[in-house]
Amino acid sequence: MDTPSNDRDAPTTPAQEALNTLAAHPGHIKQAEDGAALATLAGSDVLVPVPNDADEAEATDPTAVALPVLEQPGGEQVVPVFTSERELADLLPSVSRYRLVPLGDLATQWPTGDLSLTIDAASPHGLTLSSEGVRTLLARPRG
Template identity: 65%
Template sequence: MDTPAHDNTATPARRALDALADNTEDMAALHTLAISEVLVPVPDDVDEADAADPAAVALPVIEQPGGEPTVPVFTSEPAMAELLPFVHRYRLVPLGALAAQWPADDLALSIDAGSPHPLTLTSEGVRTLLAQA
C-alpha cells in the first residue's frame, strides 16, 4: 500500500514520465527528464572507493528477456526498491549528464522499469533525446 511518503509521483521526473506516456513527443517533459537527477544503482562488485568517485559512474547492466543489455535507473527510492529491493547503494546522477557520456554500443536505458509508466530508450535515443539538456 502506498503512503504519501512513498508517493513517487511527486517528483518532476516521475511527472515527466507520466506526460510522456500520453505524448511521446512532449519536448517539455523530455527536457524536464533530461535535467532531473536519477538514482543509478551501484553494482555489488564495485568497491566503496570507486562507488564514491565523482568522476566515474559504474553502470549496472541487466539482460532484458529479449537479450538486450539495459541500464536501469529510477526517479525515486521507492521506485527503485519496488523493482530492486536488494539494492542498497546508488548514485544520484543528472540524467542529461549520463546521456551525454552514453556508450556507443547497443545499451538501452530503462527509467522506472516496473512502474505504471516506464520509459526505455535505445542507445541512440538516450544520446539524441536526453543529452540535449
C-alpha cells in the same frame, strides 16, 4: 547513498510527472508537451544503482559512474535508473546504494552500441530508450 525504507507516501517528482506526460502520448515524442517533458527529464537527477559487491572506491569515485547493466530475455541489455528511492526499491529491493547523477550528463556520455536506458521500469510511467534515443532525446550540452 544508502536506500532507506520504501516510502509509499513520497510526493511525485518533476521527473515522474514528465514520465507520466510521455506515457500519455506513446510514440509521439515530438509533440511540444513531450519536448518539455524530455527537457525536464534531462534536467533531473536519477538514481543509478550501485551493485552491492562494489567496493567503496567504486561507489564514491566522482569522476566515473559504473553503469549497472541488466540482460533482458532475448539478450537486450539495459541500464536501469530511477526517479526516486521508492521506484528503485520496487524493482531492485536488494540494492542498498545508489549514485545521484544528472540524467542529461549521463546521456551526453552514453556509450555507443545497443545499450538501452530504462527509467522507472517497474512503474506505469516507465520509459525505455534505445542508445540512440538516449543520446538524441536526453543529452544536454555540457558546460
